[in-house]
Amino acid sequence: MRLTSLALALLLGGGLYYWFALRTPVDVPVDVPVDVPVDVPAGGADVHAVVAAPAPAPRHDDPVPVSVLESRAEPTVTRLTLRGRTAANRNVAVAAETSGLVDSQPLRKGATVAEGDVLCHLDAGARKAQLREAKARLAEARVEAEAATTLSQKGFAAKTTRMSREAQLGAAQAAVDLVELDIERLQIKAPFAGVLETDTAEIGSRLAPGDTCATLIDLSSVKVTGYVSETEVDKIALGQTAAARLVNGRRISGKISFISRVADPQTRTYQVEVTLPNQDGSIRDGMTAELRIDLPPQVANRIPQSAMTLDDDGRLGVRVAENGVARFYPITRIREEVDGVWVTGLPETAEVIVVGQEFVRDGRAIAPIPADRSLFQ
Numbered sequence: 001m002r003l004t005s006l007a008l009a010l011l012l013g014g015g016l017y018y019w020f021a022l023r024t025p026v027d028v029p030v031d032v033p034v035d036v037p038v039d040v041p042a043g044g045a046d047v048h049a050v051v052a053a054p055a056p057a058p059r060h061d062d063p064v065p066v067s068v069l070e071s072r073a074e075p076t077v078t079r080l081t082l083r084g085r086t087a088a089n090r091n092v093a094v095a096a097e098t099s100g101l102v103d104s105q106p107l108r109k110g111a112t113v114a115e116g117d118v119l120c121h122l123d124a125g126a127r128k129a130q131l132r133e134a135k136a137r138l139a140e141a142r143v144e145a146e147a148a149t150t151l152s153q154k155g156f157a158a159k160t161t162r163m164s165r166e167a168q169l170g171a172a173q174a175a176v177d178l179v180e181l182d183i184e185r186l187q188i189k190a191p192f193a194g195v196l197e198t199d200t201a202e203i204g205s206r207l208a209p210g211d212t213c214a215t216l217i218d219l220s221s222v223k224v225t226g227y228v229s230e231t232e233v234d235k236i237a238l239g240q241t242a243a244a245r246l247v248n249g250r251r252i253s254g255k256i257s258f259i260s261r262v263a264d265p266q267t268r269t270y271q272v273e274v275t276l277p278n279q280d281g282s283i284r285d286g287m288t289a290e291l292r293i294d295l296p297p298q299v300a301n302r303i304p305q306s307a308m309t310l311d312d313d314g315r316l317g318v319r320v321a322e323n324g325v326a327r328f329y330p331i332t333r334i335r336e337e338v339d340g341v342w343v344t345g346l347p348e349t350a351e352v353i354v355v356g357q358e359f360v361r362d363g364r365a366i367a368p369i370p371a372d373r374s375l376f377q
Contacts, residue, residue: 063367066356068321069376071301073348078298078334080236082226082272082291086246086283089275090192090218094119096207098185101125106200107214113190119200120188120213127183134175141165141172194218195281219281223257224289227269233259235295242274247288252276256293300334300342304376307354308341318343319360321351321368326360340376 100122107119148165151157200214201207224244228236240256254276263270274291276283307318308331317330329350331343346352353360354371 063324063365064356064360065367065369066321066326066353066360067371068351068368069304069307069354069371069373071303071346071350071352073299073301073346075297076300076302076335076342078295078342080228080232080293080295082228082293084224084226084289084291086222086224086276086285086287086289088217088219088285089221089223090194091197091215091285092191092217093212093215094188094191095209096120096122096185096188096211096213097209098122098182099208100186100206102201102203102205102207104200104203106202107196109196109198111196113194113196113216115190115193117190118187119190119196119216120207122186122188122207124183124186127179127186131176131179131183134172134179138169138172138176141169145169188213190216192216192218193220217285219278219283219285222276222278222283222285224254224274224276224291226272226274226291227264227267228272230263230268230270233270233272236272236293240293242291242293244274244276245290245292246283250283252283298334298344300344301346301350301352302337302340302342303346303352304354305336305341306376307352307357309357318346318350319353319357320346321353321366324365324368326353326357326362326364326366328362 102120103123104118104121107113113119145162145165145168148157148162152159152162194216197215197217198212201212207213236256236259238256238259241253242256243251243253245251254274256272257275258271258273260271272291303318308316309319310316311328311330315330316333317328319326319328321327329346331345333341333343335342351368353366353368354376356366360366
């Protein structure tokens with residue numbers, strides 16, 4: 001198919017070369033008749049030279065033969081293609097909030113846990129004794145505060161004394177609360193349901209505040225992160241449907257959940273996240289994925305890619321046959337396919353010059369010849 005198209009282009013190019021070059025008139029005297037013997041100057045051979053009759057010079061406005069293909073504008077859906085990677089919905093390093101020795105058997109990576117399950121348990125140490133002491137001080141402070149209140153009401157104690165005892169009661173209650181909270185933190189629990197990405201801390205290991213007990217990921221949904229150019233970011237919106245094709249060939253649809261408002265300073269692109277459902281956990285974190293986002297329909301013309309050319313100013317466009325002359329139209333490419341490219345900027349119906357567009361300029365008279373559409377598919 002490509003060879004046939006190339007042969008047609010070469011044939012038309014040869015015809016144009018013949019038209020402009022080989023038909024140039026011969027510079028001979030106009031008064032010499034055809035096939036009339038011409039005397040050879042003295043000393044030359046005794047032969048006769050025959051002068052061919054001059055061909056008529058082509059006029060500058062003679063139509064140039066070109067091949068054209070009709071293109072009609074029609075609605076088409078443009079797809080924005082992005083490449084990115086999957087990421088877990090949540091990926092958290094569950095850390096200790098208090099210090100202590102781990103006294104629980106470890107859970108192994110890959111285990112599924114529910115929200116609230118204990119991942120690591122720390123030894124209480126002296127905390128139970130501290131709690132009893134704090135509660136005893138609380139009881140003492142409560143008695144003193146009640147006595148000061150009674151005496152103050154009867155006029156036997158100053159108001160400041162009553163307020164001091166009440167403050168001591170509040171401090172004792174706070175001390176009890178802090179010890180109880182510290183004891184609660186001995187159980188390091190899963191903040192959400194998920195899968196362990198690492199083993200939990202080994203029994204006997206000591207954890208300080210901030211040390212990691214285990215890494216937990218939530219794969220109930222995954223995010224695919226890609227980047228879109230600044231010229232196309234305004235064509236998409238939150239909640240818009242996007243189709244993802246994973247590296248293993250699986251296809252799944254999701255929704256756009258995030259569009260960055262700040263461009264990457266190096267690439268001038270904007271981050272886009274698409275959330276995909278993954279209840280069975282089959283989509284893994286870090287998989288390569290291709291995102292396809294359908295943009296709003298546009299009215300465009302489909303033309304052969306070989307029909308595109310440049311004008312004298314370097315603008316990309318096509319030449320069209322209009323009323324027997326060639327006209328140049330700048331175009332904008334919106335999508336490429338195997339059998340052509342979709343462009344905007346052409347009339348609703350256009351006779352696109354597909355062979356010979358490089359030999360004509362705007363306003364040049366042409367002789368359009370319909371091309372076989374099958375040669376350009």
